[in-house]
Amino acid sequence: MNLAEAYSWVNIRFLLDGLLITLExxxxxxxxxxxxxxxxxxxxxxxxxxxxxxxxxxxDVVRNLPLLLIxxxxxxxxxxxxxxxxxxxxxxxxxxxxxxxxxxEIIRGGLNxxxxxxxxxxxxxxxxxxxxxxxxxxxxxxxxxxxxxxSQFVSLVKDTSLATIITLPELTHNARIIYxxxxxxxxxxxxxxxxxxxxxxxxxxxxxxxxxxxYR
Amino acid sequence: xxxxxxxxxxxxxxGFVNTLIASVIALFFSMIIGTLVGILQVSKNKFAxxxxxxxxxxxxxxxxxxxxxxxxxxxxMYVANINGYTAGIIGLTIYTSAFIAETxxxxIQxxxxxxxxxxxxxxxxxxxxxxxxxxxxxxxxxxxxxxxxxINLVKNSSVFAMVAGLDLMYYGDLIASETFxxxxxxxxVALFYLVITLPLTHFMQYAERRLAAKD
Numbered sequence: 001m002n003l004a005e006a007y008s009w010v011n012i013r014f015l016l017d018g019l020l021i022t023l024e025x026x027x028x029x030x031x032x033x034x035x036x037x038x039x040x041x042x043x044x045x046x047x048x049x050x051x052x053x054x055x056x057x058x059x060d061v062v063r064n065l066p067l068l069l070i071x072x073x074x075x076x077x078x079x080x081x082x083x084x085x086x087x088x089x090x091x092x093x094x095x096x097x098x099x100x101x102x103x104x105e106i107i108r109g110g111l112n113x114x115x116x117x118x119x120x121x122x123x124x125x126x127x128x129x130x131x132x133x134x135x136x137x138x139x140x141x142x143x144x145x146x147x148x149x150x151s152q153f154v155s156l157v158k159d160t161s162l163a164t165i166i167t168l169p170e171l172t173h174n175a176r177i178i179y180x181x182x183x184x185x186x187x188x189x190x191x192x193x194x195x196x197x198x199x200x201x202x203x204x205x206x207x208x209x210x211x212x213x214x215y216r
Numbered sequence: 217x218x219x220x221x222x223x224x225x226x227x228x229x230x231g232f233v234n235t236l237i238a239s240v241i242a243l244f245f246s247m248i249i250g251t252l253v254g255i256l257q258v259s260k261n262k263f264a265x266x267x268x269x270x271x272x273x274x275x276x277x278x279x280x281x282x283x284x285x286x287x288x289x290x291x292x293m294y295v296a297n298i299n300g301y302t303a304g305i306i307g308l309t310i311y312t313s314a315f316i317a318e319t320x321x322x323x324i325q326x327x328x329x330x331x332x333x334x335x336x337x338x339x340x341x342x343x344x345x346x347x348x349x350x351x352x353x354x355x356x357x358x359x360x361x362x363x364x365x366x367i368n369l370v371k372n373s374s375v376f377a378m379v380a381g382l383d384l385m386y387y388g389d390l391i392a393s394e395t396f397x398x399x400x401x402x403x404x405v406a407l408f409y410l411v412i413t414l415p416l417t418h419f420m421q422y423a424e425r426r427l428a429a430k431d
Binding site: 060061063064065066067068069072073076077078079080081154158159161162164165172176179183186187190193194197198201202205 | 385399413
């Protein structure tokens with residue numbers, strides 16, 4: 001096993017290209033799913049008749065499915081009913097669907113954790129219902145939501161590896177290509193791939209811990 | 217859809233059973249490993265603590281797929297010839313046990329420190345206090361997040377499909393590529409997963425409410 005050869009600049013650059021795609025998919029998905037998750041979580045918090053219940057059921061179904069199945073759905077099943085995405089956007093939309101459901105639960109939980117008296121206080125000072133939510137409830141809820149949202153982002157980074165199955169050229173996919181060509185590169189590739197994921201995820205989970213500590 | 221079920225129902229059922237068996241085995245072992253590692257994470261022995269922390273921090277931050285692929289690709293090359301199903305179960309156990317260890321650690325640390333001191337001062341040893349005083353209280357804190365880990369485990373077992381692991385997702389993929397009816401097949405697979413995960417989720421929510429009501 002020749003380490004210098006396995007870790008040649010060409011190979012490392014190929015892995016880093018993969019990492020970049022991994023991060024791109026993860027960042028785009030977390031942004032989209034934060035927006036969608038916030039809307040869904042807010043609707044469920046506001047207890048709108050029928051709508052909140054309906055969204056609750058959809059969120060429960062999506063949350064209880066494997067992400068891999070949702071990736072299969074967006075890439076292989078949706079074209080059957082005429083919706084076609086590229087590989088990249090299939091991956092992003094699958095992650096967004098799954099993660100929106102996860103985040104909406106976190107956001108709803110965060111909103112519910114704000115004491116009821118805050119709503120009453122807001123209303124009695126003359127704020128409307130929406131004003132109270134926007135200026136009083138959300139700012140307080142955001143602080144308690146941030147740590148779980150960051151840890152959700154960690155799982156998102158890890159979960160992008162599943163998009164290998166639709167040949168998204170992310171980190172795992174690229175590592176598999178390299179060790180597929182040289183069997184002697186298998187162990188160096190696993191070490192490097194594991195290391196790259198680990199660095200990103202460990203840094204993010206430390207950030208989550210720090211946010212949690214500052215919240216307490 | 218009915219047509220699909222009558223021709224391929226047996227295959228899906230086989231995958232469903234394999235997924236269930238794999239989940240139960242992985243759950244059993246990851247509970248044992250996870251609890252042990254979680255307890256070691258709060259132990260006084262610096263070496264044991266460091267080792268347990270390293271285990272958790274390593275596997276918490278690496279994708280499950282990479283761990284499973286490692287056992288599927290590297291293990292047969294250097295150690296022993298194992299199939300995708302076994303590689304999947306080993307990977308899933310290692311990955312999940314890291315999460316369970318974190319949950320258990322948080323549960324133990326959630327029990328007030330005075331409880332340990334009280335136990336020790338009544339003459340219990342460290343392990344006796346752990347066994348009879350700390351763990352029974354920690355279990356209450358730990359149950360809701362553990363339930364989430366179980367559900368995640370079932371969902372995560374779908375990565376078996378990527379190492380020919382003969383699970384539900386694998387057969388679903390096989391049927392889809394044979395019939396070209398991707399939409400129908402994946403909907404079917406989704407229903408099979410929901411049969412396991414939805415009752416689990418509702419049971420966990422119920423248990424959480426019961427525990428909260430008792431306090």
